[in-house]
Amino acid sequence: MSLNLPPIGITVSLLLASNVFMTFAWYAHLRDLTHKPWIVAALISWGIALFEYLLQVPANRTGYTVMNLGQLKVLQEVITLSVFVPFAYFYMKEPLRLDFLWAGLCLLGAVYFIFRPHLHSILQS
Template identity: 50%
Template sequence: MPFSLSPAAVWPIVMLLASNVFMTFAWYGHLKHKGSAIWIAIAASWGIAFFEYCLAVPANRMGSEVYTTAQLKTIQEVITLVVFAGFSVFWLGENLTINHVIGFAMIAIGASFIFRA
């Protein structure tokens, strides 16, 4: 029988991925515009974070029907690393080094233990 995930298991991951894109922009997007006033960065970040919460809260509520809280947090942290890596390269124009890749991989390997029976 092929491996498949139910919609109840997939939707929280999709929503956490989308929420993390919003939160990454809220936390780090302003670094591309360091010349703007800090209060503008704060207000924009709060506005962006609102949409992150609109996705993260229901994702965690729905996800708790399928995953443990530790698993949900682990999923979110791995998503954070993936989103942040892409964001830092494509939005901020930074380079990922082999040390970044190794470090992120080690975190992902550690996270995999949360899902072992």
């Protein structure tokens, strides 16, 4: 069975997966590799980041067929926060803070303004 997702669905799916790798590459070493030299953490993070790029590049290429660069960037930031908050809470054991909510609300405003001129055509694709 083949999923026939529209470009926006493919983009969001790939960016979600990409951001999981990105978040682990950027932050997991703070919990798991503190006893290792920084160069070891950097090389492991670099290896994880390869998988991020293998998903992120096709995501952006697909997304750019239906969105402009600004829209892709704002979408990326929304997805980043959507992945980061559960990562921080569940994996890093950080407390949930109202700052995450306020940041999310600010991003909703960014989404509205960056997608407003093209909202109807994006929802149709």
